[in-house]
Amino acid sequence: MTDILYRSLDVLPHLAVPALLERGRTLCTPRLREAIGRLATPMDTIAAYHFGWTDRDGQPAVGDGGKAVRPALAVLSAQAVGASLETGAIGGAAIELVHNFSLLHDDFMDGDETRRDRPTAWTVFGPAQAVLVGDALCALATEVLLEAPDHSAVRTVDTARAVRRITVATRRMIDGQAQDLSFEHHDRVTIEECLEMEGNKTGGLLACASSIGAVLAGADDAVVEALERFGHHLGLAFQAVDDLLGIWGDPQVTGKPHWGDLRQRKKSLPVSAALAEGGRASRRLTKLLADPEGRGYEDEQQLAERAALIEEAGGRAWTHEEACRQHKTALAALDEVPMPDMVREHFAALAAYIVRREK
Amino acid sequence: MTDILYRSLDVLPHLAVPALLERGRTLCTPRLREAIGRLATPMDTIAAYHFGWTDRDGQPAVGDGGKAVRPALAVLSAQAVGASLETGAIGGAAIELVHNFSLLHDDFMDGDETRRDRPTAWTVFGPAQAVLVGDALCALATEVLLEAPDHSAVRTVDTARAVRRITVATRRMIDGQAQDLSFEHHDRVTIEECLEMEGNKTGGLLACASSIGAVLAGADDAVVEALERFGHHLGLAFQAVDDLLGIWGDPQVTGKPHWGDLRQRKKSLPVSAALAEGGRASRRLTKLLADPEGRGYEDEQQLAERAALIEEAGGRAWTHEEACRQHKTALAALDEVPMPDMVREHFAALAAYIVRREK
Numbered sequence: 001m002t003d004i005l006y007r008s009l010d011v012l013p014h015l016a017v018p019a020l021l022e023r024g025r026t027l028c029t030p031r032l033r034e035a036i037g038r039l040a041t042p043m044d045t046i047a048a049y050h051f052g053w054t055d056r057d058g059q060p061a062v063g064d065g066g067k068a069v070r071p072a073l074a075v076l077s078a079q080a081v082g083a084s085l086e087t088g089a090i091g092g093a094a095i096e097l098v099h100n101f102s103l104l105h106d107d108f109m110d111g112d113e114t115r116r117d118r119p120t121a122w123t124v125f126g127p128a129q130a131v132l133v134g135d136a137l138c139a140l141a142t143e144v145l146l147e148a149p150d151h152s153a154v155r156t157v158d159t160a161r162a163v164r165r166i167t168v169a170t171r172r173m174i175d176g177q178a179q180d181l182s183f184e185h186h187d188r189v190t191i192e193e194c195l196e197m198e199g200n201k202t203g204g205l206l207a208c209a210s211s212i213g214a215v216l217a218g219a220d221d222a223v224v225e226a227l228e229r230f231g232h233h234l235g236l237a238f239q240a241v242d243d244l245l246g247i248w249g250d251p252q253v254t255g256k257p258h259w260g261d262l263r264q265r266k267k268s269l270p271v272s273a274a275l276a277e278g279g280r281a282s283r284r285l286t287k288l289l290a291d292p293e294g295r296g297y298e299d300e301q302q303l304a305e306r307a308a309l310i311e312e313a314g315g316r317a318w319t320h321e322e323a324c325r326q327h328k329t330a331l332a333a334l335d336e337v338p339m340p341d342m343v344r345e346h347f348a349a350l351a352a353y354i355v356r357r358e359k
Numbered sequence: 360m361t362d363i364l365y366r367s368l369d370v371l372p373h374l375a376v377p378a379l380l381e382r383g384r385t386l387c388t389p390r391l392r393e394a395i396g397r398l399a400t401p402m403d404t405i406a407a408y409h410f411g412w413t414d415r416d417g418q419p420a421v422g423d424g425g426k427a428v429r430p431a432l433a434v435l436s437a438q439a440v441g442a443s444l445e446t447g448a449i450g451g452a453a454i455e456l457v458h459n460f461s462l463l464h465d466d467f468m469d470g471d472e473t474r475r476d477r478p479t480a481w482t483v484f485g486p487a488q489a490v491l492v493g494d495a496l497c498a499l500a501t502e503v504l505l506e507a508p509d510h511s512a513v514r515t516v517d518t519a520r521a522v523r524r525i526t527v528a529t530r531r532m533i534d535g536q537a538q539d540l541s542f543e544h545h546d547r548v549t550i551e552e553c554l555e556m557e558g559n560k561t562g563g564l565l566a567c568a569s570s571i572g573a574v575l576a577g578a579d580d581a582v583v584e585a586l587e588r589f590g591h592h593l594g595l596a597f598q599a600v601d602d603l604l605g606i607w608g609d610p611q612v613t614g615k616p617h618w619g620d621l622r623q624r625k626k627s628l629p630v631s632a633a634l635a636e637g638g639r640a641s642r643r644l645t646k647l648l649a650d651p652e653g654r655g656y657e658d659e660q661q662l663a664e665r666a667a668l669i670e671e672a673g674g675r676a677w678t679h680e681e682a683c684r685q686h687k688t689a690l691a692a693l694d695e696v697p698m699p700d701m702v703r704e705h706f707a708a709l710a711a712y713i714v715r716r717e718k
Contacts, residue, residue, distance in 0.1 A: 040534035042541065105494060109487035128468035131490055132537055135464060139530045142501060146523040160519040164505040171498045175399035178491055182401065
């Protein structure tokens with residue numbers, strides 16, 4: 001099964017994406033399950049629910065554990081420098097733990113009740129338990145990295161490097177969430193502020209995902225930094241697409257609530273760009289978003305009007321172009337790193353998928 | 360000033376405790392302030408409020424930042440192996456960050472509205488912000504350790520050891536909090552379960568505080584492990600005293616709400632011991648705690664009756680004896696480590712203070 005999976009990657013790059021995602025998942029999930037198994041009850045059950053492995057009663061479920069873009073990138077980052085898939089998988093598991101720590105906490109902080117078509121953990125198990133499980137996942141990420149030298153070829157000095165980089169990424173992600181939360185209470189946010197927030201919130205961890213295998217393998221700083229730049233810009237492209245899906249995505253496909261971002265008055269890129277444009281639609285939008293009345297209780301029609309105004313003011317087109325610009329910058333960074341052609345093509349295929357995805 | 364402080368330690372050990380605590384605070388606070396200063400707004404303000412440095416409006420305050428037992432222990436653990444005060448202070452700052460991460464999260468999870476005589480951060484700034492600042496402090500702890508080789512004599516390989524140990528302690532602390540939360544919904548908890556929970560919740564981090572300076576200095580595992588055992592048992596003594604203060608402490612002195620632990624039906628050591636005793640008072644207590652009626656709405660008189668029943672069933676005396684037993688075991692572990700007499704006496708003085716404190 002695993003052999004077939006790996007051979008199937010050896011096809012046209014864009015056809016390889018499902019297999020690349022599946023490979024990352026296949027390599028990282030056993031490590032994640034082992035790590036989650038160490039948690040005290042009921043945290044193990046709650047984490048398994050969150051990852052989509054079980055239902056709320058702890059019964060096995062065929063859940064949607066997310067796209068698993070980060071594990072796939074981590075595995076490629078090991079292959080890029082000639083390291084083992086296992087090295088990449090250790091890094092991928094750590095990244096996935098940090099990512100899911102942030103989802104558990106952010107869902108609670110943002111009041112989001114649905115993720116991947118299921119009730120979020122805090123709505124099922126309560127805020128205290130969801131926060132605590134998030135805390136545990138964050139600590140487990142460091143633990144998984146620091147244990148690597150016990151059972152793999154990874155050196156202690158490289159795990160220290162990896163922990164340092166993942167910790168900086170985690171802190172940037174937390175900074176980004178603080179900025180995002182505070183933006184909801186601002187009437188307007190500049191495009192620059194929004195890009196800074198998204199760079200922190202998404203760029204840092206994607207940069208880490210795209211380089212952690214190389215870090216664990218002891219690669220040169222120059223290689224690591226170029227891979228980080230690739231991941232950072234890919235993260236900005238990812239977030240731009242996320243912002244588009246947050247307004248114009250199909251809830252049936254994204255698994256997220258309709259108009260969720262508009263209801264929360266998120267100052268995402270399309271909104272910031274529309275507010276900056278200054279024309280008629282932009283001014284009308286500015287007025288609506290500054291109005292404290294009905295905050296959080298807007299009906300479908302009001303939200304649809306806002307979406308139309310954002311589009312009319314060019315926020316949708318600008319964000320789409322921004323995703324393309326970031327995508328291009330990411331690929332330029334990738335070109336700086338010597339690596340096997342196949343690995344480069346797979347990185348590029350994942351990047352194209354991230355920009356074109358519908359969920 | 361600092362010189363006077365250090366010379367003042369050279370007196371009868373029990374007289375040295377205020378100076379030892381002050382020294383730990385003086386050495387660690389600048390490092391904590393520098394680390395907190397890196398956080399994105401408004402997290403820096405919220406953290407400064409939590410640490411007692413500012414009031415809720417960000418104005419400087421002469422706050423009670425807690426006893427600062429952990430920084431004092433960390434500094435001693437460096438001195439024990441002949442390392443610099445700075446090495447101890449780096450470890451102490453990291454431990455204090457993890458400790459305060461847990462306070463911020465636990466206060467929210469437990470619904471505690473007062474700490475150190477002030478409203479808890481989540482009641483002032485909201486749960487989302489308080490949780491997020493806690494997340495940031497936890498990541499900062501790792502960051503502070505990993506940066507040590509950049510500006511001190513600490514080696515990278517020893518920071519990796521220190522991060523591994525603090526991460527394991529953090530995970531145990533989270534396990535302990537999960538157990539503590541679940542105990543509130545159990546009618547009874549055995550003494551063994553309670554000791555396991557308290558070992559996780561308090562013992563792990565005190566073990567780390569009592570050894571981290573030695574770990575950063577590259578001490579032998581045998582030395583580190585003996586210091587950890589000292590800290591673990593000291594942590595259990597600390598928690599036993601905390602449990603006594605949680606019921607019979609003077610709120611004017613502790614800064615915590617009257618009968619707080621009883622109101623939350625915490626299964627602390629005095630309660631577990633009283634439930635295990637089996638006599639008349641024990642049976643009456645069992646009945647009261649199993650009664651779902653009035654849960655959380657008990658009046659002062661009902662809570663006073665419960666405290667009296669716990670005392671009558673021997674829960675208070677047993678917990679006091681347990682604190683003494685753990686204190687003795689801690690000192691035995693300390694004896695295993697060769698260290699200057701003065702440092703040993705200071706460790707012992709802090710241990711005596713922890714067992715005899717009234718807040």
